[in-house]
Amino acid sequence: MRNRSFYISGFVLMMLMVTGCQTEEAAVDDLPDIKAFTNITLYDGTNSEPYEGMLIIEGDEILMAGDPDVLEPPPRAEIIDMEGAFIMPGIINAHGHAGVARGLNHGEEYYNRENITEVLHTYAGYGVTTVVNLGEPGFDGVEIRDEQDTDALDRARLFVSGPVIDADTPEEAAAQVDEAAENNVDWIKIRIDDQLGQTEKMQPEVYEAVIEAASEHGLEVAAHIVEREDANKVIEAGASVIAHSVRDRAADYTLVRNMQQNDICYIPTLTRELSTFVYRNRPEFFDDPFFQKGVDSELIEELESEEVQQRYRDSEAGAYYEEQLPLAKENLEAIHNSAVDIALGTDSGMPARFPGFFEHKEMKMMNEAGLEPVDILYYATGGAADCMGLNNIGSFERGYYADFIVLEEDPTENIENTRTLREVWVAGNRIEID
Numbered sequence: 001m002r003n004r005s006f007y008i009s010g011f012v013l014m015m016l017m018v019t020g021c022q023t024e025e026a027a028v029d030d031l032p033d034i035k036a037f038t039n040i041t042l043y044d045g046t047n048s049e050p051y052e053g054m055l056i057i058e059g060d061e062i063l064m065a066g067d068p069d070v071l072e073p074p075p076r077a078e079i080i081d082m083e084g085a086f087i088m089p090g091i092i093n094a095h096g097h098a099g100v101a102r103g104l105n106h107g108e109e110y111y112n113r114e115n116i117t118e119v120l121h122t123y124a125g126y127g128v129t130t131v132v133n134l135g136e137p138g139f140d141g142v143e144i145r146d147e148q149d150t151d152a153l154d155r156a157r158l159f160v161s162g163p164v165i166d167a168d169t170p171e172e173a174a175a176q177v178d179e180a181a182e183n184n185v186d187w188i189k190i191r192i193d194d195q196l197g198q199t200e201k202m203q204p205e206v207y208e209a210v211i212e213a214a215s216e217h218g219l220e221v222a223a224h225i226v227e228r229e230d231a232n233k234v235i236e237a238g239a240s241v242i243a244h245s246v247r248d249r250a251a252d253y254t255l256v257r258n259m260q261q262n263d264i265c266y267i268p269t270l271t272r273e274l275s276t277f278v279y280r281n282r283p284e285f286f287d288d289p290f291f292q293k294g295v296d297s298e299l300i301e302e303l304e305s306e307e308v309q310q311r312y313r314d315s316e317a318g319a320y321y322e323e324q325l326p327l328a329k330e331n332l333e334a335i336h337n338s339a340v341d342i343a344l345g346t347d348s349g350m351p352a353r354f355p356g357f358f359e360h361k362e363m364k365m366m367n368e369a370g371l372e373p374v375d376i377l378y379y380a381t382g383g384a385a386d387c388m389g390l391n392n393i394g395s396f397e398r399g400y401y402a403d404f405i406v407l408e409e410d411p412t413e414n415i416e417n418t419r420t421l422r423e424v425w426v427a428g429n430r431i432e433i434d
């Protein structure tokens with residue numbers, strides 16, 4: 001894929017040698033389309049501010065992004081006047097669970113090709129063009145991931161961890177990691193959480209064994225944690241990603257230092273907390289057309305039922321996470337201010353954590369936590385790609401996939417402008433979003 005231009009030039013040359021000049025035009029027709037998007041404000045997925053720019057794509061790849069006074073689109077480019085729209089790389093959700101649920105139920109029986117693909121379409125309809133599944137009941141996603149290097153892609157890209165490692169002993173842990181590696185996963189996920197004292201927490205010797213086995217396979221480990229002490233311990237053991245907020249205590253000097261020194265990436269998942277308590281009563285966003293467009297109305301009815309609302313009111317976890325949410329936000333701001341790497345993540349795809357809608361909500365909540373919109377955009381694009389080791393998405397470097405979104409309004413002025421979504425492009429294709 002990366003060497004295609006070279007390959008095609010070689011092909012043209014060969015055709016000329018074999019059959020003479022007559023075929024030159026035919027060969028040029030076989031070249032991928034070039035499109036130049038002009039009259040845009042462009043945010044390129046790096047740590048820089050948006051600017052009046054131009055984006056040029058060739059087939060499913062980025063060709064160039066830059067200053068229109070300097071860039072010259074190739075002669076055969078189709079010039080598309082975007083009338084002042086805002087263009088940025090597609091949103092990356094670094095912590096999702098695409099395809100694991102149906103309505104309020106989740107589990108193995110839902111995790112199949114049909115459901116995973118449907119959910120990936122829903123994400124894409126919201127401009128979320130990549131999802132990293134951190135925990136899923138099986139390896140069905142691997143095949144779907146392996147099919148996405150195509151210029152006909154019309155859904156979000158998927159990366160997978162397979163099932164969360166659930167082991168009681170180091171030996172069991174290593175065997176599960178070996179199985180995941182044999183299935184060619186992208187990440188290993190562990191959970192260090194006693195569910196507010198109700199279950200046994202994974203022991204250090206077990207997660208140390210997970211991390212060691214993962215590293216033998218060249219895989220990195222993302223850890224679900226709640227408590228600061230567990231975050232510190234699992235970082236010291238060699239994990240790479242803290243996949244939720246630290247929610248029990250303040251992000252102090254020791255934690256931040258530990259994250260900095262170990263090159264940790266932090267995924268706050270603030271909407272995960274929200275989802276544990278927001279359905280006690282009918283949330284306002286149920287009336288939001290942007291929410292409704294991607295949601296199954298039966299599920300809404302279920303969430304509006306007295307029985308389900310009561311279940312949320314009775315939930316001890318809901319009470320705890322609601323109480324800790326302000327601290328989770330303060331911790332995000334402190335960690336952001338300490339220049340620790342951060343990635344957007346939501347835990348969406350699990351029941352009542354709405355794929356696509358939640359990513360926009362998460363950005364809003366990150367903003368409420370004190371982060372500037374331009375930083376949030378970075379964490380949702382190039383920053384997330386860096387955190388998750390996704391090498392050819394997230395910014396507008398030459399040869400990266402042409403996955404991008406077109407907004408009516410500039411989200412650096414107001415983060416909620418990510419919702420003014422006009423177009424979604426995946427692999428150089430404009431896809432259906434309504």
Ligand SMILES: [Zn+2]
Pocket residue numbers: 095096097134135347
């Ligand atoms: Zn999760």
